[in-house]
Amino acid sequence: MIWEENVRKVVPYVPGEQPDKPNVIKLNTNECPYPPAPGVQAALASMRSADMRLYPDPTAEVLVQGLADYYGVRKEQVFVGVGSDDVLSMAYLTFFNGEKPILFPDITYSFYDVWADLYRIPYVTCALNDDFHICPRDYMRPNGGVIFPNPNAPTGVYEPLEEVEKIVQANRDVVVIVDEAYIDFGGESALPLIQKYDNLLVVQTFSKSRAMAGLRIGFAVGDEKLIRYLSDVKFSFNSYTMNRPALELGIEALRDKVYFEETTGRIVATRERAKGELKALGFTFPDSRANFIFASHERIPARQIFQALRERDIYVRYWDKPRIDNFLRITVGTDEQMDTLLAFLKEYI
Ligand code: PMP
Numbered sequence: 001m002i003w004e005e006n007v008r009k010v011v012p013y014v015p016g017e018q019p020d021k022p023n024v025i026k027l028n029t030n031e032c033p034y035p036p037a038p039g040v041q042a043a044l045a046s047m048r049s050a051d052m053r054l055y056p057d058p059t060a061e062v063l064v065q066g067l068a069d070y071y072g073v074r075k076e077q078v079f080v081g082v083g084s085d086d087v088l089s090m091a092y093l094t095f096f097n098g099e100k101p102i103l104f105p106d107i108t109y110s111f112y113d114v115w116a117d118l119y120r121i122p123y124v125t126c127a128l129n130d131d132f133h134i135c136p137r138d139y140m141r142p143n144g145g146v147i148f149p150n151p152n153a154p155t156g157v158y159e160p161l162e163e164v165e166k167i168v169q170a171n172r173d174v175v176v177i178v179d180e181a182y183i184d185f186g187g188e189s190a191l192p193l194i195q196k197y198d199n200l201l202v203v204q205t206f207s208k209s210r211a212m213a214g215l216r217i218g219f220a221v222g223d224e225k226l227i228r229y230l231s232d233v234k235f236s237f238n239s240y241t242m243n244r245p246a247l248e249l250g251i252e253a254l255r256d257k258v259y260f261e262e263t264t265g266r267i268v269a270t271r272e273r274a275k276g277e278l279k280a281l282g283f284t285f286p287d288s289r290a291n292f293i294f295a296s297h298e299r300i301p302a303r304q305i306f307q308a309l310r311e312r313d314i315y316v317r318y319w320d321k322p323r324i325d326n327f328l329r330i331t332v333g334t335d336e337q338m339d340t341l342l343a344f345l346k347e348y349i
Contacts, residue, residue: 013114016317025340027331028315030153030182030292032211034263034334037256040212040249052244058235060242066251067219071191076224079231082241084181084205084218088147089115091201091220094233095175096121098144105134107324109153109179132157132286132294136166146171149179151187154317154329156288158187165190168197175226177201182290184209184264185271191221198223201230208291209264210253217242217250267291271332277342281349285327292331294324300349302326308348314341 016029035041060080068075081087092115096102099122104112106125116123126138132155139146146167151158168176168190176199178190183204190202201222207213220230234241242250253260271288278285278295285295296302306318306328317329332338 008118010118011114013111017315019313019315021313023313025314025333025337027292027333027337027341028317028329029213030208030290030331031213032208032263032267032291033332033337034211034266036211036249037253037259039252039256043248043252044245047245047248054244055240056242056244056247058239060247063217063219063242063247063250066254067221070254071221073191073194073221074224077194077221077227079220079222079227079234080242081218081220081234082246083207083213083216084179084203085111086216086241087203087218087220088177088179090230090233090237091175091177091203092116092119092121093237094230095177095201095226096145098174100142100144102145102147103139103141103143104147105152107132107152107155109149109181110319112147128152128155128157134159134163134167136163136170139167140170143171143174145174145176147177147179149181150190151182151185151288151290153182153290154292154319154324154327155286155294156182156290156292157286158289161188161190161193165193168193168200172197172199175199175201177203180204181208182292184260185268185291186289194222198225201226206250206253209267210260211263212250212253215246215249217246267332270335270338273335274330274332274338274342277338278345281342281345292329294327294329296327297349302328305345305348309341309344312344314344 063080064075064078067078081090101122101124103124103126106127129135134148150164164178180189180202183189194200194202201220203220206217282298283295285293302318309316
């Protein structure tokens with residue numbers, strides 16, 4: 001068809017499976033195995049469908065102010081979106097408009113190259129070293145912007161704040177985005193650095209540590225000017241990104257710090273225990289600081305284990321991609337879920 005010449009052709013990102021079956025052990029999309037804070041359930045119960053008649057607040061004021069208070073910044077330094085995917089996509093559109101390529105790691109969140117292709121942004125990937133660490137020196141060349149997750153996905157490898165700062169400092173003439181989707185599971189956030197660097201945008205999400213992947217809440221914190229530019233693009237794209245339930249329930253999740261610390265602490269404890277048991281079964285993995293473990297077995301190919309697990313309704317993630325095609329990314333579930341996984345692996349191996 002002639003009209004196809006004018007189609008924007010893209011190869012879309014492929015999210016992990018959401019199997020529609022009962023009793024699946026779902027360790028494939030880094031969701032939280034625990035429910036959101038109890039206050040979220042209470043707020044949901046008191047919600048009235050009649051209120052959905054009205055548009056939500058286009059500025060998402062309650063959530064923006066709540067996040068500003070929580071992180072000790074001004075509300076002008078906070079931007080919210082429909083999951084961090086929406087925030088990151090807006091950030092690409094807003095900040096990555098140079099002629100020079102943007103830079104990100106060769107092994108990383110597989111949405112990064114998809115957005116670059118979608119928006120026609122040139123990019124170059126920088127190889128992680130053999131231990132899957134980022135080499136800050138690779139990011140000290142002319143570029144149109146930088147983005148990387150910390151901890152990285154799907155490796156779980158965390159870069160100390162000094163390394164992050166080196167990259168931000170060396171790139172004062174472009175925007176550097178640090179995607180902290182997994183920071184609450186053991187890393188030190190780059191958030192304090194936003195006071196020092198007006199080119200740093202820190203992005204986080206409610207999908208993992210706050211157990212709200214289904215509501216779609218993400219946010220960015222940065223210099224007021226960065227946030228203003230992001231908001232201009234958002235308001236040129238879709239005024240009402242945050243729906244009413246997301247605004248009301250998001251703020252409830254933020255209110256319960258005790259529950260947040262308890263559940264993230266539990267996930268970290270389960271992760272550390274699982275590391276020991278996987279090691280004993282012959283798995284090796286980079287030291288994860290996220291809510292998943294990126295593991296490779298000494299004898300059995302990852303693809304084979306992936307299939308065997310799937311047949312038992314245990315879902316993990318596998319990518320047939322260079323350098324990582326012998327790894328499984330296993331989300332840390334409850335202790336009980338991990339015990340079922342480990343028992344199966346023990347028998348299988
Ligand atoms: N960044 C990274 C590194 C991720 O792994 C994910 C989860 N797929 C996201 C961002 C997006 O998460 P969400 O849109 O649910 O906030």
